[in-house]
Amino acid sequence: xTGVSQNPRHKIxxxxxxxxxxxxxxxxxxxxxxxxxTLGQGPEFLTYFQNEAQLEKSRLLSDRFSAERPKGSFSTxxxxxxxxxxxxxxxxxxxxxxxxxxxxxxxxxxxxxRLTVL
Amino acid sequence: xxxxxxPISMDSYEGQEVNITCSHNNIATNDYITWYQQFPxxxxxFIIQGYKTKVTNEVASLFIPADRKSSTLSLPRVSxxxxxxxxxxxxxxxxYSTLTFGKGTMLLVSP
Numbered sequence: 001x002t003g004v005s006q007n008p009r010h011k012i013x014x015x016x017x018x019x020x021x022x023x024x025x026x027x028x029x030x031x032x033x034x035x036x037x038t039l040g041q042g043p044e045f046l047t048y049f050q051n052e053a054q055l056e057k058s059r060l061l062s063d064r065f066s067a068e069r070p071k072g073s074f075s076t077x078x079x080x081x082x083x084x085x086x087x088x089x090x091x092x093x094x095x096x097x098x099x100x101x102x103x104x105x106x107x108x109x110x111x112x113x114r115l116t117v118l
Numbered sequence: 119x120x121x122x123x124x125p126i127s128m129d130s131y132e133g134q135e136v137n138i139t140c141s142h143n144n145i146a147t148n149d150y151i152t153w154y155q156q157f158p159x160x161x162x163x164f165i166i167q168g169y170k171t172k173v174t175n176e177v178a179s180l181f182i183p184a185d186r187k188s189s190t191l192s193l194p195r196v197s198x199x200x201x202x203x204x205x206x207x208x209x210x211x212x213x214y215s216t217l218t219f220g221k222g223t224m225l226l227v228s229p
Contacts, residue, residue, distance in 0.1 A: 109161025
C-alpha cells in the first residue's frame, strides 16, 4: 500500500510531556498538510509544506507546536508541554501540486494519530 | 472562503438513493465544490468535485444549479458501508492549498 502513513496510530501521554508524530506522504507528492480533528468536528487545518518549505500556518498552531519536513519527504509534528486540550486526532495529508497539471490537487489523508492527554 | 451549511445527519435504508444538499450562498466565481467522505477512525477521502451542472463518477453524482449557491451529492443505492460523515467544501483550485471542513453530514444507512 503506497498511501499516506502515520505513526503512531495512538498516543497516550501525561500533561506536560512532549510528543512527536510522524507522517510519510505518498512518495511523489510535494505538498504535505497537517490537520487536527476533535470529536464531532471536521478536520481543522494546522499547517502545510511545499517540499521542505513550510508555507502556511494556522493560528491554531500555538508556539508549543512545531512541524518539520526535512528533505521534503516525511514530516514530523511535535507538541511540547502537552495540555488536555491537545487531545484530538492529528491527520496528515499529501497532494501533488503542479501548475502544469491543472485541476484539483486532491488531498490524500492518512489514518491519523489519536492523541490522548491525561 | 465561502461558508457551507449542510444537514447534521440523515438516515436511509440499503438500496435507496441518498441526496445530501449543501448551501454555499457566498460562493465565489472561481470556487469549486468538493465532497469528502470520512469513516470512523480514518482520514477523509475525496469523493467528487464540480464547478457547475452535473458531474458523475463511479461513486456519486454532484448536481450544481445555475446560481451555484447550493449543491447536491447523490449516492445511488446506498449500502451499509456508505455509513459515514460527508463534508461539503468550497474553494478555488488554483492557489488554494488548505481545506476548510464544516461539521459534515452523518449518514446512517440501516438494513
